[in-house]
Amino acid sequence: MREGGFGALEAVGMAITALAAQAVIRGLLNQDSELLWGIFDWVPGGLAGRVTLLGSIALVATVLGGWAHTHRESDAGRAGDAGEIRCRETA
Numbered sequence: 001m002r003e004g005g006f007g008a009l010e011a012v013g014m015a016i017t018a019l020a021a022q023a024v025i026r027g028l029l030n031q032d033s034e035l036l037w038g039i040f041d042w043v044p045g046g047l048a049g050r051v052t053l054l055g056s057i058a059l060v061a062t063v064l065g066g067w068a069h070t071h072r073e074s075d076a077g078r079a080g081d082a083g084e085i086r087c088r089e090t091a
Contacts, residue, residue, distance in 0.1 A: 006072035013065020020058035027051045 001009075023035045027047060034041070035050050043049045 001071075003072055006068045009068035010065045010072065013061045013068060016061035017058050017065065020054045020061065024051055024054045024058060027054070 019036070026033055027035045028051065031047055035054060040050045040053060043053050045052070
């Protein structure tokens, strides 16, 4: 995968994490609200089942975004890494 693909995967992972985590928090604090406009009303277990599913989605998206971030960084080099630049001594 190219660097742009890792960057896109990282961005998608962050966006899904933000949406799912917000829905989990909102579902825990306001139990009468619909989670993500009722998209997950089909999940069995009521509110607990929906919150568990959204928490799992947030966790998977976080891990996926982190994986893409580390792979993108390893190809491009990390900040502070000297890489191939070495100090040359002049005689």
